Amino acid sequence: MLSAVPPPVTVRVPAKINLHLAVGPVREDGFHDLVTVFHAVSLFDEVSVTQGEPGIEVFGEGVSEVPADETNLAWRAVQRLAEQAGRDPDVTLVLRKGIPVAGGMAGGSADAAATLVGLSALWKLDLTRDELAPIAAELGSDVTFALYGGTALGTGRGERIVPVLSRHPxxxxxxxxxxxxxxxxxxxxxxxxxxxxxxxxxxxxxxxxxxxxxxxxxxxxxxxxxxxxxxxxxxxxxxxxxxxxxxxxxxxxxxxxxxxxxxxxxxxxxxxxxxxxxxxxxxxxxxxxxxxxxxxxxxxxxxxxxx
Ligand code: ATP
Structure with missing residues (x-):
């Protein structure tokens, strides 16, 4: 019997700026301890995930600078979630970039977070943001924040997030x-x-x-x-x-x-x-x-x- 191919899932994810970024001394692992206030702003990437041939296509802002191979942070998110879910990484990713590349707005991290959310829906894993957060933190310091958005206090390498209430745009x-x-x-x-x-x-x-x-x-x-x-x-x-x-x-x-x-x-x-x-x-x-x-x-x- 043929199994139905699920429809593609598209996820929109924002860029971040840091309203505050205090950098501590270098740690033994080479990273720095940070105290930062992340703030998600309305510049977006869109990531579509489709069941099919493993691959990645990139369109939009700074496309020539974005790797369309397994070094792309979004692809690493596919591999990591596939491992955890015990599935093959048989998905095609399409990234539509609106976030500047290597601009300090965490575009690659945003794509990785979007991919986790998209795959969780495509594969019907129904993982909550809190359940995706540990995988996000392994992928990169800014990936966790991109899952939640809003305004948040970040500590550690930036991966420990506490929401900050901000009533005014x-x-x-x-x-x-x-x-x-x-x-x-x-x-x-x-x-x-x-x-x-x-x-x-x-x-x-x-x-x-x-x-x-x-x-x-x-x-x-x-x-x-x-x-x-x-x-x-x-x-x-x-x-x-x-x-x-x-x-x-x-x-x-x-x-x-x-x-x-x-x-x-x-x-x-x-x-x-x-x-x-x-x-x-x-x-x-x-x-x-x-x-x-x-x-x-x-x-x-x-x-x-x-x-
Ligand atoms: P940071 O999160 O460190 O502030 P950034 O916003 O300055 O990062 P990114 O746009 O995330 O920078 O890209 C940094 C580098 O990562 C790029 O030069 C690119 O080669 C690589 N890269 C890997 N995956 C992606 C992706 N999905 N989008 C953009 N760049 C990516």
Missing amino acids: LHWVIALHRGGLSTPRVFGELDRLRGDAEPVDRPVEPVLEAIAGGDPRQLALSLGNDLQAAAVSMVPELRRTLRAGVDAGALAGIVSGSGPTCAFLCTSAEAAMEAAAELAGLGVCRTVRVAHGPVPGARVVEEPAPP
């Missing part, structure tokens, strides 16, 4: 840079810049209070990222981009994670549109997007968008 201009930055190299540059000095204390409480208060002006004063100095040291033009965003009307600008993408906080959706239009004309970045947050993490959607 935040409005952002996102400036995409021409090239990408390798996350390990940015951490290496931070270690080099620090030398033997102890990391400067960067408390997270003011950010959490500002999020709870919901006033973007207060939050603008407390945004901070220890990786920013390293990213700017590697891509000095970012200094100009950061200044230009504020000159264009944003409350504050910050490098997103390991960069080189920059995120600018604005007072409202209209203010973000105006700042984006002005920034786009200044030639200080490849392109701009407006976005809002927080948005939910990886979710199954009904219809895939055309590639």
Whole structure:
């Protein structure tokens, strides 16, 4: 008897920025302890999973930089869940990228999280996010957050997540840079810049209070990222981009994670549109997007968008 092939499942997953990123000293395993506040914003990748020939196709933003083979983090998610479920990894993945590649917005991690959610539905494993979280944490530090989305406090390597209640939407201009930055190299540059000095204390409480208060002006004063100095040291033009965003009307600008993408906080959706239009004309970045947050993490959607 022929078994019916299940219909494809498509999952939409957001990018993240870090409202706060405090990097501790290097640990013995080579990683750094982090205290971070993740914030999911409305730039999305879509991942479709279909039962069939094992393979991966990639469309959209930065496609030439994304490996279409077993080194893709999304494919590693397939292998890992197939192992756990005792199944063959006989699925085709289609990634439609809207998140900049190597941009410090955790696009690869997002795709891995989306793949876990998609496969759980395709294979009718019905795993909850909490059940998928340990697999996500094995795949990468940012994968767990991409499962949940919203705003969350991350500790450890970033894989230990506690949700942060944020009642008010935040409005952002996102400036995409021409090239990408390798996350390990940015951490290496931070270690080099620090030398033997102890990391400067960067408390997270003011950010959490500002999020709870919901006033973007207060939050603008407390945004901070220890990786920013390293990213700017590697891509000095970012200094100009950061200044230009504020000159264009944003409350504050910050490098997103390991960069080189920059995120600018604005007072409202209209203010973000105006700042984006002005920034786009200044030639200080490849392109701009407006976005809002927080948005939910990886979710199954009904219809895939055309590639
Ligand atoms: P981080 O999570 O470290 O902040 P990032 O957002 O800076 O990462 P990604 O877009 O996740 O960077 O890509 C980092 C590298 O990972 C890319 O240069 C690419 O070669 C590789 N990669 C593997 N899988 C993917 C994927 N699904 N999407 C994008 N890049 C991927």
